[in-house]
Amino acid sequence: MINKKDGFQGERSVVLPPVLVERQENDALTSSLFVTDIGFYPLAEHHHRIRHQAIDQYVLIYCVEGSGYYVLDGKRHEVRKNQYFILPAGKPHEYGTTEGDQWTIYWLHFRGNHAHIYAEGATLPQDINIAVNSRIKERIDIFEEILSTLYRGTDMEDLRYASSLLHHFLASMRYLQQFRSANDSCRGRGTIEITEAAIHFMQENIENRITMDDVLRYVGYSQSHFSTVFKKKTGLSPLAYFNQLKVQHACELLKKTDLKMNQICYKVGIEDSLYFSRLFSKIIGMSPTEYRKAETKNRP
Numbered sequence: 629m630i631n632k633k634d635g636f637q638g639e640r641s642v643v644l645p646p647v648l649v650e651r652q653e654n655d656a657l658t659s660s661l662f663v664t665d666i667g668f669y670p671l672a673e674h675h676h677r678i679r680h681q682a683i684d685q686y687v688l689i690y691c692v693e694g695s696g697y698y699v700l701d702g703k704r705h706e707v708r709k710n711q712y713f714i715l716p717a718g719k720p721h722e723y724g725t726t727e728g729d730q731w732t733i734y735w736l737h738f739r740g741n742h743a744h745i746y747a748e749g750a751t752l753p754q755d756i757n758i759a760v761n762s763r764i765k766e767r768i769d770i771f772e773e774i775l776s777t778l779y780r781g782t783d784m785e786d787l788r789y790a791s792s793l794l795h796h797f798l799a800s801m802r803y804l805q806q807f808r809s810a811n812d813s814c815r816g817r818g819t820i821e822i823t824e825a826a827i828h829f830m831q832e833n834i835e836n837r838i839t840m841d842d843v844l845r846y847v848g849y850s851q852s853h854f855s856t857v858f859k860k861k862t863g864l865s866p867l868a869y870f871n872q873l874k875v876q877h878a879c880e881l882l883k884k885t886d887l888k889m890n891q892i893c894y895k896v897g898i899e900d901s902l903y904f905s906r907l908f909s910k911i912i913g914m915s916p917t918e919y920r921k922a923e924t925k926n927r928p
Contacts, residue, residue, distance in 0.1 A: 634754065638894040640887070641667025642778045648787065653739075655784065658791040661740035661798070666775050670732045670894035676724035685716040685737040686747045688798075689723065690756075692768075693836050694731030694882060698723035700751060707731075707753050712801060714750035717743070732835075732894075734771050738794060746798035758846070763800070763808060764832040770797045776885065822847055822854065823861040830870045834877050837897045840866055874898065875911045882920045 643665045644652075654754050656750040664685050669675065671694070689698070690712040698713060699722040706726070707713060715721045717739070727729050738746075759763060774793045777786055800807040829846045830838075843866060844851055858866050874896040881892045890901055898904045908916045 638670040638891045639667065639672075640775065640779070640891060641665070641669075642775060644778065647700070648782060649739075651784070652787055652791070655788070656790050659740060660742045660791070661738060661746070661794055662787065662791045663736055663738055663774060663778060663794055665737040666735070666771075666778060668734055668775065670728075670891075671730045671899070672725055672733065673730040674725060675731070676722075680720050680724040682718045682720050683737075684717050685739050685925040686717050686743050687721070687723075688736050688738065688747075689713060689715075690734040690749075690771075690801075692732050692734065694722060695726040695729050696731045696733070697726060708879075710756050710758065711753045712756060713753050716747060716751060734768070736771075736774075736794075736799075746802045748802070750802070754801070754804075756801065758829060758832050762832055765834060767797065767800045767807075768835070770800065785865055822849060823858050826854070826858060826866065827869070827873075828863075831874055833897070834873060835897050837899075841869075849889055871907055872911060875908050878904070878908060878916065879912070879919065882916060883923045892916070 635652065644663065649662075649664050652658040657704055675696070689696075689707070691707050691709060693709050695708045697704055698715065699705075700715060700719065705713065711736050715723070756762070756764065756767075770793055774797065777790045777793070780786075789849060826843055826847050829843055833842070840851070843855060843861065849857075855866060858864075860871070862869055864872065878892055878896050881887055881895055887894075887895065889904075893901050893904045896904070898907075908919070912919055914922070
């Protein structure tokens with residue numbers, strides 16, 4: 629039986645039992661690369677883990693908001709938003725949230741014959757900054773698919789599918805430029821228009837608590853000029869458009885996942901569940917709970 633933990637508010641995690649870990653080790657496909665533990669911690673405060681005894685797994689932590697640290701080989705490293713690191717197997721380590729701060733992290737433990745290839749060079753913090761071709765949302769979607777696959781199923785086909793997804797997820801980080809460049813041929817290499825750039829930034833930060841000041845810094849325009857151009861192009865103010873994106877994403881989560889309402893709030897960058905419910909009802913015309921019930925009835 630898979631251990632599905634709940635700790636931090638909005639947390640989701642899966643810890644595979646030894647019998648499933650052993651099954652993956654002995655399978656011709658999954659033995660290349662497989663997950664042993666995986667999870668998502670939103671806005672985690674006072675998060676701290678110290679392992680004096682080394683473990684036989686690599687540990688990846690991808691920080692998408694806030695800050696933290698880790699200690700490896702006696703040296704402390706600071707970690708900020710849009711950075712990740714991989715702790716090597718076989719070495720004691722320590723990591724946690726920066727004192728007085730919190731962090732939102734995607735994390736996983738992995739092993740396999742080819743695990744060391746993906747971990748190469750990542751013992752120092754690695755940057756994944758938002759750019760026109762950053763594809764951050766696509767990467768997070770891959771992670772979510774691994775997590776949901778392991779949460780719902782435990783047979784060999786599920787494990788093999790999760791292993792295949794893990795190759796893609798880790799490759800998107802290990803081979804960052806290739807992952808980003810692969811999208812250029814589909815998008816074209818012309819100069820990106822200001823509204824498209826802003827929408828891209830919003831989509832890449834759909835789960836984060838960003839402000840319009842963050843958007844303005846990204847596009848490099850004054851508020852008055854940007855708001856005029858954006859509204860002329862979309863018919864909405866930048867804030868209204870961003871809220872609409874968040875609600876659209878929430879609709880997809882309500883339809884396709886079994887996430888609790890507070891977990892969906894975190895997945896759209898909103899901490900206050902009452903505010904989220906009011907915003908959702910204003911845009912969709914019904915509450916999130918009513919929407920989920922209606923969509924459940926309409927499923928074939």
